[in-house]
Amino acid sequence: MKRSVPIAILLLATQCFAQWAPQNSGTTSSLRGISVVDGKIAWASGTRGTYLRTTDGGETWTPAQVAGAETLDFRDVQAFDASTAYLLAAGPGEASRIFKTTDGGAHWTAQYANHDPKGFLDCMAFWDAQHGIVVGDPVGGRFTVLLTSDGGAMWTAVPERGMPAALDGEGAFAASGTCVAVAEKKYAWFVTGGGAVGRVFRTSDAGKTWTAVSTPFAAGKEGAGIFSVAFADTDRGVIVGGDYKSPTVANANAAWTSDGGKTWKLASEQPAGYRSAVAVVPNTQWPTMIAVGTTGSDYSIDGGRTWKHLAEGNFNAVAFAAPDAGYAVGPQGTIVRVAGSAPGGKRPSLK
DSSP, X not given: OOOOOOEEXXXXXXXXEEEEEXXXXXXXXXXXXXXXXXXXXEEEEESTTEEEEESSTTSSOEEEEOTTOTTOOEEEEEXXXXXXXXXXXXXXXXXXXXXXXXXXXXXXXXXXXXXXXXXXXXXXXXXXXXXXXXXXXXXXXXXXXXXXXXXXXXXXXXXXXXXXXXXXXXXXXXXXXXXXXXXXXXXXXXXXXXXXXXXXXXXXXXXXXXXXXXXXXXXXXXXXXXXXXXXXXXXXXXXXXXXTTSTTOXXXXXEXXXXXXXXXXXXXXXXXXXXXEEEEETTOSSOEEEEEETTEEEEESSTTSBOEEEEOXXXXXXXXXXXXXXXXXXXXXXXXXXXXXXXOOOOOOOO
């Protein structure tokens, strides 16, 4: 496991200390999904049908494989407690599936399998334990969006009339399970790349109808665009991405909104390269956002307007339940937990 470098953060004239503390995952699978329930409980997921769970704040992680799913790549996990969690496998055709456990992983129920050879599921999010959303790449010129209102017993596709047409080459990225975000009971956003520009799709009616908004993110290449989205509430959000084939380029990798995603502005100080995932840190004053990628991690304490380098490391995904309860995951079983507390920001001007 590659160790990250501790860092000291000067924040509001007060010296605060935060670092990523490496943990023993017990697996060498590449990890791309992370879901943090609270200070004790978290789940992770990755290749070879692997999932992991901790119930003691990361002191011990228990890795396992879903029976019969050993060839699947679990790019996303969403957990609600120590017993209940969903796994999303990303891949072409029937390699895209959804599973659920209600007994801590002792048994998994196969909830959904994609039978369209052109289909490819990318990410999922839940408003609550019963209401969730899954985003997949375009089929027939429109993005696939699946909705459930019964805890995944049934997943229903959004009708074509509710979804704008996709651009040529446009798709979503299954890099971290964070290409979709939700807020309150009816708001959701998902992000894209590969087309002429990176776009944000938004809904205010729980996924029934969508509008698409262009952003300052350049795309135009298969591996470039917006990879991740996070919202603190229905107004304040951030997007990150770039070109994963040029991971050190840092000219248009983050943007922010204060109007619910109707308009987006590039950060005036960008993260230090391509970023595959971003998370809001709950219970911070502005709030704080943490972004991660193959060249390290960065933080923002002003709603995504400016970013500062946090630490080195190769990470795929990040999630927080509280300032002192956050994890990042990456290749070869990498899991790190925030040590101390993530930085918290002062509310800036909205100009």
